[in-house]
Amino acid sequence: MIPTVGFNMRKVQAGNTTIKVWDIGGQARFRNMWERYCRGVSAIVFVVDSSIPLPSSSTSSSGPSTGAGSAPSEGNDSAAWGVAAEELHALVSRPMLAGVPLLVLATKNDVQGAASAEEVIRVMRLEQIAAREVSCYSISSKRQVNIDVTLRWLCARSPAGAR
Ligand SMILES: Nc1nc2c(ncn2[C@@H]2O[C@H](COP(=O)(O)OP(=O)(O)OP(=O)(O)O)[C@@H](O)[C@H]2O)c(=O)[nH]1
Numbered sequence: 001m002i003p004t005v006g007f008n009m010r011k012v013q014a015g016n017t018t019i020k021v022w023d024i025g026g027q028a029r030f031r032n033m034w035e036r037y038c039r040g041v042s043a044i045v046f047v048v049d050s051s052i053p054l055p056s057s058s059t060s061s062s063g064p065s066t067g068a069g070s071a072p073s074e075g076n077d078s079a080a081w082g083v084a085a086e087e088l089h090a091l092v093s094r095p096m097l098a099g100v101p102l103l104v105l106a107t108k109n110d111v112q113g114a115a116s117a118e119e120v121i122r123v124m125r126l127e128q129i130a131a132r133e134v135s136c137y138s139i140s141s142k143r144q145v146n147i148d149v150t151l152r153w154l155c156a157r158s159p160a161g162a163r
């Protein structure tokens with residue numbers, strides 16, 4: 001796996017449904033593209049790394065955890081959860097994306113000690129996201145865990161109304 005530069009487009013076949021996936025880079029320099037690519041979509045999938053240690057204080061889910069004035073972490077320490085939560089909440093607050101269903105995927109659940117879906121719901125403050133469908137699954141891309149339920153969730157949000 002190499003970091004996504006800009007975006008990639010893939011079509012994924014799932015049963016009778018073809019899912020057109022826009023995979024957008026997560027690095028800071030690509031985040032201003034997110035809203036544009038999310039307009040008019042059937043669903044937004046936001047992938048987080050559940051192997052990153054959770055913040056020690058369950059209430060401090062945003063902001064830098066290191067000294068005052070330091071930049072928010074982009075690395076693999078627990079401050080990355082705060083960055084992810086802030087970025088997700090900023091994205092879904094965009095008026096153009098009102099009502100778009102959101103699926104948060106907590107990947108790397110094959111790593112020992114990975115955060116559970118419930119922990120990710122708490123640290124990402126998903127219960128604060130209103131007026132849209134919000135789901136969260138713990139998955140492993142590496143071991144193909146819960147990829148089937150993920151595809152079913154996406155198919156059920158297809159414009160053709162597979163529900
Ligand atoms: N153990 C494990 N590693 C994973 C899993 N999914 C991804 N990785 C690894 O995590 C690293 C980052 O994966 P990427 O798919 O490039 O992450 P990304 O979020 O697309 O990153 P950007 O493209 O920069 O946004 C790679 O080294 C992957 O091999 C997983 O389910 N389990």
Ligand SMILES: [Mg+2]
Pocket residue numbers: 002003004023024025026
């Ligand atoms: Mg990528």
